[in-house]
Amino acid sequence: MRPSFLKSLNLDVIVEMIEMACRLEKWDKVIETSEILYECVQYLYQEQQYRKAKSSPILTIGLEHPLVYYYGFSYLTRGMAYQTKENYEEARAYIDKYAELGWLEDLGEDGLEVVEEFRFLAQANRYALELLSGRVGVLNSYTAFLRENPEEVLPGLDVILQAALRYGLDVDELLIMFAEHTAEFCTYEDEGNLVHFYRFSYQLALYYKRAGRMVEALEQILQAVRLAYRSGNDSHSTRSLALFESLRDWATVEQVNEVQALIKG
DSSP: HHHHHHOOOHHHHHHHHHHHHHHHHHHHHHHHHHHHHHHHEEEEHHHHHHHHHHHHTOOOOOOEEEEEEEHHHHHHHHHHHHHHHTTTHHHHHHHHHHHOTTTTTSOOOHHHEEEEEEEHHHHHHHHHHHHTTTTTGGGHHHHHHHHHHHGHHHHHHHHHHHHHHHOOOOOOOHHHHHHHHHHHGGGGOOOOHHHHEEEEEHHHHHHHHHTTTTHHHHHHHHHHHHHHHHTTTTHHHHHHHHHHHHOOOOOOOOHHHHHHHHHHH
């Protein structure tokens, strides 16, 4: 492959495209674009190894991350997409792929750090996958993992609430256990955490509604509506407004007025 073409491959732009598709929940697009990312990074890696074997100059390509990151990211996002589509066998296969990326040559110190980061994410996502696929016996182990890794509490509670709704679990004690963490969610600013915060709020509203705790359900769905309009995500807005409407009979005048203001604004 021509060096000029290889240098023109902008892996970071492809990563941004995948991240946008994730935020919009376009999971087929996530899979398609992640496959393109994999093919591109594979071309680059093979060319670099060929040049190394021939003692030729290594291509200098400006990337934001070590090359191994793009392998891991392409596997991670496909795994996420298949998990969301409830294709758990495919999701598990991709977790296995990014759990061990140490086979790549010439990783260097930065590359080895990336390998460890993806290994950690694989551990977290295996718990999530097992729980969502109905193996509720992992909940205690998953909870212990989250207590040891506070940065995973928000996405972890997102998953746990999904499982609670799907399998009729009572997770009240677990929510109390992580109350200090959940109180901090409103301080998050980055887009990834805001998406998880929206999902957590929306699913917690459903959880409270199922339990007949309408006042608490309204508080959570109102938070979800705020986050949906803040992000400009139309599907989140539509979904959260529909749930709010199902709870309108229990809403205060102030809550109704706030939602109407958000819609108009």
